[in-house]
Amino acid sequence: MEDALTLILAGISVGSVYALIAIGLNLTYWTTRTMNFGQGSVMMLGAMMTAVLVAGGVIDALAALASLVVIAAIMVFTEVFTVRPALKIGGSMGWAVSTLGVGIILQGVAAKYFGSQAVAFPDMVFSAQDYVEVFGVRFALQYLAILVLSVALVALLELLLRRTVWGRAMRAVSMDADLAAVAGIPVRPIVLGSYIASGLLAGIAGMLIAQTGGTVDPAFGFDLMIFGFVAAVLGGIGSSSGALLGGLVLGVIEKLVGGYVSTAAAHGIAFALLVVVLVARPQGLFGQREVVKV
């Protein structure tokens, strides 16, 4: 029983990571119905650049800030030069491929200039040894920080979306950007803002995740991004609270499978779950089906 509890807590730890990634992915979906297939590389870049800067003697906070500024610029570039033109092609093939392309560029650049070997990532928020005890099981504070951030973000975003005029504007943009523009909503800044916010979130997520593992390499973000997709899909794409739940469910399933079946199967199960949920409940476990007009 204590085993199960350990596994579940471990699951909640990694699950909160997936949730954080999924929340970031959702942000752009809100405004443009697109998702950044290069998000994994953005996470990697946030972590890796910080690590390299810190190794070069820059203080932690400054290094993190500098990385986030670079990420914001990259997201602006992504939106302006690859997503917006690709949306004109029609269908999602254009932007799915072009954002994947940007991700691959970033990964290639990181491998070229930071090296393809793993770089040590410094402890930024807590050290890996910090923990609290929950029912006699250790819960690492680094993970707790991620969980707290995820929960806080979900609360904030739900509030933003439901209660503020910005939330309504964002929903209007996602429904019909042209109509929203006619209604006087500043569509461009909102879309651009969602991309920047999504990128910043990914960057922060990258740093928080990198410190739990202690290292980061150019291929670091890709699988995590897929787990983020799984979490987003599980919870219903676009839903913040769904992303949180989806992430936690995914994390717990992964750890339970790893603990009771085989650690080798843990990752495969997550990918398989993506396939199954997309087929059986494309609106997510907690979402409602969209009605499509023919």
Place this chain on the structure above:
Amino acid sequence: MTGVRRLLTALVTNPVAIGLLVVALFAGAGWMSGGTLQILTFLLVNILLAQSMNLLTGVAGQISLGHAGFFGMGAYASGILMKSYGLGFVATVPAAVAVAALTGLLVSFPAGRVREFYLAMMTLAFGLIFREVVREWNDVTGGAMGLSGVPSPMLRTLVIFDLKIDAAWYFRIVLIITAAVMWLLHNFIQSRFGRAFYAIHVSEVAAGSIGIPRAATKRLAYVLSGALAGLAGAFYAHLVGYLGPESFDLPRSVEVLVTTVVGGLGSMAGQVLSAVLFTFLPEKLQVFAQYQFIVYGIILAFSLIVIPRGLAGLLLLPPRFVKRAALRRVGDAAEPIRAVQATSEPGLRVERVTMRFGGLTAVDDVSLSLQPGRITALIGPNGSGKSTLINVISGIYQPSSGVVRFFGRAITGMADHRIAASGLVRTFQDPRLVPSFTVRENLLLGAHRLFRRNGLAAALNLPGAIREEGRHLATVEAVLRMAGLAEVADRTIESLPYGYRRLVEVGRALLAEPRAILLDEPAAGLTEAEMALLARLIRAMKQAGLMVLLIEHHMDFVAELVDDVVVLDSGRVIYHGDVQGMRRDPQVIAAYLGETEDVDA
């Protein structure tokens, strides 16, 4: 520029030129160095892989971000069967193709149910699942260490029928098989199967409306694409002699996608050009090799935006989707649409159909029937439920209650493509054609449900398949003339103005030789001249004994064409009778003009 393209196209699609090239390579293989043979064989592998990707993503429109999975399936199947089970090359290669095709079939079930970026995610997941399985299944695949010692001609360890195969003969074998597969694939894509792939690529709803089953068509695309990738994988396995999971990871999938996108989605010749480019570039250009990943990223990020049609779009004329032999055979012969055997009973009965969306009742207890050889107009204000009713009849919506019978058989709940295949077809308010197809190809697409020859006959260009395609092309010719489209028959839809598209869509529905046809506002946006042509088409339908249901707002157009009128208002039938009666009917007047005051009171 078009002249250059025409010349280049004539060259790369010329069977004699291709034949000579194959013969020259076959004969020349004896003089080539080991290194040259290796890279040329690798080129052939890349060509096959690019064709596989092109078939699925370029032609059938199903994006694949996990294509290395199919490739790896073939490679591991052939490698393991030969190394661990001692089977011969002639058994392992077909087995690899079968295993990869089966994988394609399995993937098609979940993948066939999702579209757009959900599909991108799913195929990504498929590729990763394959990677995980290969990495973790140590006993069979060698796990992360890989599988070495796969018999290979480079090491002189590959034996076929007791003959030691050297690099030159291996190249020759792969060359001949690749050339044969390309020929079959080319013929297949130019048949109704290739056209059906394109139809579901462009619009699954429109494809269903002319009787193309989307699930089965997608399944076929996945199976064939899997088989092609499996073949490429098997050849690759014996070329390199070592299989490691990293060879079939995401970068490989990205590489194939890059090749296909740069070659030009949908163009077989473009794939070959692109495969040549991406096989030799890393070899010749060390700088390229160093920046390979970055370059691939840049290509993916921008090529669809900058050159959406790839190398093929720049250098070649767009590919065509009709068998040239069939076109030659027909010449300009025209075969009119066959008349339907007349029956006096109504063929289509809508019985008390109600359609609710949440709290909104769009169609409310509607009954009507269509008679062969009669045109029935369905009119009513906007939002009165006309299009919804057509969507119910054609199987796109399932009604909340009520039944639609077609020649006695209840068709409610049947899939839209099965309803269409049984002879009940429709058009849409917004024409849904294949933009890159010519007018002729789009019309031929309409005859899809009438084709009987199987895929093998189409791929082998058997006389029967050519004859069949020719027969339908003759009918297409007749419709082209009737609809005034003969002049633009070989122009692509995307190059034509709106009015033509409407006529083509109506013509396409007629080509299905249906027994009933539902036209949703076919005259909207047409000029007077175009409307006259449309009227001619609709009269031809009547003469051929079809049941015609016509939704239309244009009253003069309706008045001179139709036999019966059904008027809907707020989802209910408020009038059923002839045109004169409708004009006097107070309820109809009220619905259109608002309530009239009774002046006598």
